Amino acid sequence: MKHFVFLFLFCSICVQAQFRVTGIIKDETTKTPLPFATIQSSSGRTTIADVTGKFEFISSSAGEKMVISYLNYSSKEFVIEKTGYFSVFLESEPKLSETELSQKQEQSKAFLNAVYASIDQNNPKKALSTFQYRGYNKIVVTAHPDSIKGKIDTIKKSNKIKIDSTDFKFKKLITKQHLFVTEKVSLFQYSDAKFKETVLGSQMSGFKNPIYEVIGFNLQSYSVYEPRYELLETKYVNPISKQGLRDYDFELLDTISLSNRQTVLVYFKNKKRINKKGMEGLLFIDQENFAVAKAIMRVRGIIDLTAIHEYEFLLNEKIWFPNTYELKIVKGKNDDSIKILGGTIEFEGEYDELGTKREKVASDYSYLQSKTFFYDREINIPLMIVRNSVAIEIDEDVAKKDTTFWVKNRKDRFSKRDRNTFAVKDSLAFFKGINAKLFFGRKIINGYVPVGFFDFDLRYLVSYNNYEGFRFGLGGVTNERFSKNFKLDGYIAYGLKDEKNKYHLGGSTRVGNFSNTWAGISYTDDVLEIGSTKFNIDKRVFKIYDPRPINLSTFYHHQTWKSYVETNFLPKTESIWQLNHSKIEPLFNYTFFDGENLYNRYTMTTASVSIQWNPFSDYMHTPNGKIEIEKRFPKFTFQFTQSLPDFLDNDFQFGKIDARAEYEKQFINGQKSAVLIQAGFAFGDVPLTHLYNNSPNNLDRDALLQRITVAGKNSFETMRFNEFFSSQYVMLHFKHGFKRVELFKKIKPSLVLVSRMAWGNMDKPEQHLGLNYKTINEGYFESGIELNQIFSGFGLAGFYRYGPNQLSRFEDNIAIKLTFVLDLGL
Structure with a gap:
């Protein structure tokens, strides 16, 4: 069985409900999906379909009405009677005339220009002098057990019949626990144009100490107001930047109420689709101050990325402030394997070397989900950031937090599957290899091979030049397993042509x-x-x-x-x-x-x-x-x-x-x-x-x-x-x-x-x-x-x-x- 090697992180929320309605919204005539259609219930709740027209809605009681609407389409209403999957087809209204279409495009352009002109007054880093808050982040690598068949197959290999129970074992594992869970609690501070994250506590399933490189990865941008928006360490042109106004098409879809304020739903899509890396999504723009009240960023390709930014409106400051961030990564359609984050997360191709489409296995249904909740917010207070030259600082006792700390700061439901993932430390055999790879990678990138407490330097093994001829040697330096505060280094070498020995000896100690x-x-x-x-x-x-x-x-x-x-x-x-x-x-x-x-x-x-x-x-x-x-x-x-x-x-x-x-x-x-x-x-x-x-x-x-x-x-x-x-x-x-x-x-x-x-x-x-x-x-x-x-x-x-x-x-x-x-x- 082959897993796509997700080297860290992934977060999911399990919601228990009586009626779980899923489906897809399409055009009645063309049968093409309608991205970001609005679904409103009689109880006042609202959800938005994704870029593929798919939606999910959970109702606590039967008989609740749902109204599906889309700009330039007739709305459709139906009543939730039971859990199920629905295909909803909307009829398009009469096409707009060229004059009406031109007016609509001008209206969209004028609206987005107003959004761009208001960036500084709506960007918390520009509009506020200081702020600080805490953030709880949970990242999970998991899969929905219901989506996996989990059957035991027989396969023929080398004229022998063998039992293949890979899917069965995977479903059994994923029903009890996740593949990987990590939690992090941080203090975020902003003052004097400096933004810093101090990691107060972190724990990763299967690890005594967190992997610092994983903590440092930037999964998604903090701000939706910067010229470049980052998803999984790839930068895209932000739709509400100066360049974004040229590179994206915009369409005003609907109006919706958020925090008792009217917002306009704006659909954006990259015109160029450069290298199939174009970004599309939905912006909820406040009609009064043209601020982003919610944003959904989506990239589809070899992998599908969906990032959601939710904001809360602060009455006193009259600004929308971050409330939650969420990122979900699922496998997309691809012919070749792809590595992201330096190969830390790997998705295998759907086609083998012979060019035939392979059958999906259970691990193909795995996904990564990261969600961050912000709380304990303080705005425009006297604030001085200590050691603001670093963007992230990790406390010395980051891995030593007790249960009381986590109960106090955990803002997401900690399910039985979450607990089992931390309890069964050997559940992720493939993840252990990643820890070794990171340790090895830290060394090999500088030319060392770690063996116990000593890092052998590959540079000294063999080389050649016209004076020494072939030069052979051995050397290296002690690593942190020997001591975190003291190092010894040295080498010895010999040239076959000049017949001379060369050597080096040294030692150092940490003083700061x-x-x-x-x-x-x-x-x-x-x-x-x-x-x-x-x-x-x-x-x-x-x-x-x-x-x-x-x-x-x-x-x-x-x-x-x-x-x-x-x-x-x-x-x-x-x-x-x-x-x-x-x-x-x-x-x-x-x-x-x-x-x-x-x-x-x-x-x-x-x-x-x-x-x-x-x-x-x-x-x-x-x-x-x-x-x-x-x-x-x-x-x-x-x-x-x-x-x-x-x-x-x-x-x-x-x-x-x-x-x-x-x-x-x-x-x-x-x-x-x-x-x-x-x-x-x-x-x-x-x-x-x-x-x-x-x-x-x-x-x-x-x-x-x-x-x-x-x-x-x-x-x-x-x-x-x-x-x-x-x-x-x-x-x-x-x-x-x-x-x-x-x-x-x-x-x-x-x-x-x-x-x-x-x-x-x-x-x-x-x-x-x-x-x-x-x-x-x-x-x-x-x-x-x-x-x-x-x-x-x-x-x-x-x-x-x-x-x-x-x-x-x-x-x-x-x-x-x-x-x-x-x-x-x-």
């Missing part, structure tokens, strides 16, 4: 919790590439294969003592403050001349600070440290290095300033653009080993095919190794990736256009003896095309070098590269 401050010391005896630009703050991402070092032949040997402090004490920053003492020996023909002395070896003592600033990102603080939960651009990195004269035998006096800005934009249609600007400025007496080489990645060989290597991420693919050096430089990288195009079943390449350029200058070139090089004062330019992920992550790319530094032979300006994109599904 909220700021995640660590202080450490280390010693390293190893080799490094000359002229490479390294920001100390950069985190290593996992690379199964790094192409550039293979062709490197110029290194320097260093023996370095390092003491450092790593901290996040500044809002939305990470920083490393270092003091280094190194003995340097160039491993190539090079001598540095400072005007008086010649140096083949030298000593450097430097102090440096490296800062990464992500001003627009959102962070979550957990008991284990900070997590960037919403990565937004641009991002900025700054590094300053200064030598310390007359300190620990330092030979040179110099400084270096390095800066980088990154910007990425994801488009709704699957395309992506990226811009990188990086610059460096070195002043004083700086040896060539510590200047800039602009990341070349091309071999100096005559034949084009002999120069084929694997493309790097941000390297110059047509620039030859050691061709250019600079003491000051600036470079720009532009990339635009188009959405993947399916050519065949498993061949879906993505086209990426690339353009790179750099300028540089060399001060005091007479200081550097022994290595021939050029400068890029007039600029260096290359452009290319990448056709990535043609098959199993592999692709092909071609680049062309042009401009002032173009080479004389045409073929020498061309670089053909292999590309590789590793998709870990994390």
Whole structure:
């Protein structure tokens, strides 16, 4: 049996009633569903059909009348006599004339323009100075037992008859409990344009401690007034934004009373349906102040998402304020499997590899439901948010709340199935794998494999370059299972060609919790590439294969003592403050001349600070440290290095300033653009080993095919190794990736256009003896095309070098590269 792997969350409400009426509303003539038709009962209750025309209504007594109405259709009335399923057909009224239709469209346009013009006065974050409230959220993965046949079948496999009781077992399980339940109680606060959630309590079935990544996932937008509305970490154009007024069609359907105020039902649908990701739904707009009183957002496709926002009208403030949020995820119609939230939730395709439609199994009826109730509201009170630099903060005792806490804050019915789900911890065997996957994913994304209390570093296992030849090693760092407040790290390596050992030893201790401050010391005896630009703050991402070092032949040997402090004490920053003492020996023909002395070896003592600033990102603080939960651009990195004269035998006096800005934009249609600007400025007496080489990645060989290597991420693919050096430089990288195009079943390449350029200058070139090089004062330019992920992550790319530094032979300006994109599904 295969479950779609729902890696967390899902919430449902069971309502007991005498009469449960379900059905669908359609056009009498065309038999097409009528989305969002209104169903009103004689008792005064009202419900709305969904986007497919389906509805559900629960009555406590027989004889209750229901009136179904829809704009430009004749209403129909019937009496509830029993539980059942009804198909309701409405007759359309005479079609509107062109003049009437035009007037209707103008009326809709004028009404929505008024809604857009009133956004600031109706948005609680704009209209109110402060507010705070508590929220109770329950997420459930479950299924309706009544929808599952649960029979025992016989199947023929390898000429043998076997019993298949999968559906029977699934129905038996789901009748007693859910697949997964999680609860969360939070305090939400808004003040000085800052909005923060503090998680006070959380529990997940089957887990002693909650999974922090799950808490940080944004299932749906908090506000319906932002330009982008988010559903399951996918952003859509908001219908009541400036762009939304152009991208959506609107239709005024009906009027309905909410909180004793008249509202207009507005149906919206995306005109473009870009990549089949268009959003449609229903807005309940207050006729008096044009505020959103209720919103239903719907996306249909491989999965069906329905988000509902309900508001309460506050008389004193004259504003509609959030009351409940709800999100339901069910499987849609799809041919291929799809992973969302990084593969945490997975829906399987309805068709197997032979292209035949498979029969539904019991787990296909599973769904995710999340509902949040807001209470204990306080408006326009004196409020100061503590540590407002983080969007979500998780209390240290979040998993230690007792029964009294949950009884007090639980705002939804806690059924017997809910209790059984928490009681039977082994009920979700497939979910246990997700916990292991998350733990493993946290490590592997940075190149580690956890084994007990030690994380082995994959970087050290094996590598190759032209100086060391094959390099083998072993190393890593202790993890939180060893200690949350102390770490040991190290490695040992050996090069077969240079026949030298290399090693590193280090240790650090946590000295600040909220700021995640660590202080450490280390010693390293190893080799490094000359002229490479390294920001100390950069985190290593996992690379199964790094192409550039293979062709490197110029290194320097260093023996370095390092003491450092790593901290996040500044809002939305990470920083490393270092003091280094190194003995340097160039491993190539090079001598540095400072005007008086010649140096083949030298000593450097430097102090440096490296800062990464992500001003627009959102962070979550957990008991284990900070997590960037919403990565937004641009991002900025700054590094300053200064030598310390007359300190620990330092030979040179110099400084270096390095800066980088990154910007990425994801488009709704699957395309992506990226811009990188990086610059460096070195002043004083700086040896060539510590200047800039602009990341070349091309071999100096005559034949084009002999120069084929694997493309790097941000390297110059047509620039030859050691061709250019600079003491000051600036470079720009532009990339635009188009959405993947399916050519065949498993061949879906993505086209990426690339353009790179750099300028540089060399001060005091007479200081550097022994290595021939050029400068890029007039600029260096290359452009290319990448056709990535043609098959199993592999692709092909071609680049062309042009401009002032173009080479004389045409073929020498061309670089053909292999590309590789590793998709870990994390």
